[in-house]
Amino acid sequence: MPEAPDRSPLSFWQRLRQDLKNDLIAGLLVVIPLATTIWLTAIVSRWVVNLLTGIPKQVNPFNDLDPFLSNLINLGVGLTVPLLAILVIGLMARNIVGRFLLDFGERTLQAIPLAGSVYKTLKQLLETVLKDNGTRFRRVVLVEYPRKGLWSVGFVTGNVSEAIQAKRPDAALVSVFIPSTPNPTTGWYAVVCEEELQTLEMSVEDAFKILISGGIVAPKGNPVTPALTSLPEAVEKVLVEATGTGKSEEESRL
Numbered sequence: 001m002p003e004a005p006d007r008s009p010l011s012f013w014q015r016l017r018q019d020l021k022n023d024l025i026a027g028l029l030v031v032i033p034l035a036t037t038i039w040l041t042a043i044v045s046r047w048v049v050n051l052l053t054g055i056p057k058q059v060n061p062f063n064d065l066d067p068f069l070s071n072l073i074n075l076g077v078g079l080t081v082p083l084l085a086i087l088v089i090g091l092m093a094r095n096i097v098g099r100f101l102l103d104f105g106e107r108t109l110q111a112i113p114l115a116g117s118v119y120k121t122l123k124q125l126l127e128t129v130l131k132d133n134g135t136r137f138r139r140v141v142l143v144e145y146p147r148k149g150l151w152s153v154g155f156v157t158g159n160v161s162e163a164i165q166a167k168r169p170d171a172a173l174v175s176v177f178i179p180s181t182p183n184p185t186t187g188w189y190a191v192v193c194e195e196e197l198q199t200l201e202m203s204v205e206d207a208f209k210i211l212i213s214g215g216i217v218a219p220k221g222n223p224v225t226p227a228l229t230s231l232p233e234a235v236e237k238v239l240v241e242a243t244g245t246g247k248s249e250e251e252s253r254l
Contacts, residue, residue, distance in 0.1 A: 040082075041079070041082045041083075044081065044082040044085070045079050045081070045082055048077060048081045048082075137155040137156070137157060137177070137204045138155070138156045138157065138158065139155070139156050139199055139200075140153065140154075140155060140199075140200045140202045140203070140204060140206075140207040141153075141154050141155070141156055141176065141197040141198060141199050141200060142154070142197065142198040142200060143176055143178060143190065143192055143196070143197055143198075144196065145178055145188075145190065151198075152178050153178075153179075153200075153207055153210065153211060154176045154177060154178040154179070154190070154197075155176065155177045155179070155204065155207070156174050156175070156176055156197070157175045157176065157177050158174070158175050159173075159174060159175065160173045160174065160175050160191055164191055168193070171193045171194070171195070172193065172194040172195070173191050173192070173193060173194070174191075174192060174193075174194050174197070175189065175190075175191060176189070176190045176191070176192045176197070177189060177190075178190055179208075179211055181211045181212065181214050181215075182211070182212050182213070182214055184208055184211045184212060
């Protein structure tokens with residue numbers, strides 16, 4: 001059995017830099033949709049306030065109030081209307097008729113060239129951030145695909161349904177997404193036995209870097225050594241050079 005390569009642990013500054021990078025990405029994923037929501041709420045609130053202040057004095061019930069109190073009421077109404085609108089839209093989305101109307105509105109909006117692209121991007125971002133953790137990529141794995149002897153980088157997305165698991169009660173089945181390259185947004189869905197997967201000590205971000213470059217560029221931008229003879233060794237080499245993490249689970253068992 002060949003001797004495993006030496007892997008020194010990450011230094012303090014490397015860990016700190018990686019942690020700061022992860023915190024920055026996580027912060028952006030939270031701030032971007034939040035800032036977009038606040039921006040849209042401010043626009044609607046400003047429109048409502050302008051509408052209220054534009055009411056003729058003869059029919060304005062707040063005309064005789066103190067100016068400070070009148071402005072405070074206008075501000076409260078301006079903030080309440082967008083929140084009520086969001087609640088109404090959410091209520092509509094939870095019933096059949098409302099969902100049909102929302103789907104029709106989405107299709108109409110997506111048909112607009114520029115606005116449709118912006119809406120679709122923001123919706124996908126929000127769905128990625130807000131959806132349940134069970135539906136996200138859980139870990140990076142090697143799966144023997146498309147045939148025996150060839151390995152592909154995949155992502156475990158979760159457990160399979162009971163109907164699928166019932167066909168193989170003797171094995172633990174998991175759902176695996178195998179992305180294509182260089183466009184990892186498309187790929188194949190596979191149901192694989194857990195014992196047939198090789199878990200990689202690699203982040204999803206680093207795995208996408210390898211996929212997009214077709215294995216040429218490592219996470220730190222270093223080229224993968226072409227002398228390696230198999231994909232598992234190539235990914236392992238990228239892992240050593242890019243992250244310097246400890247031994248893989250397979251080596252730990254050996």
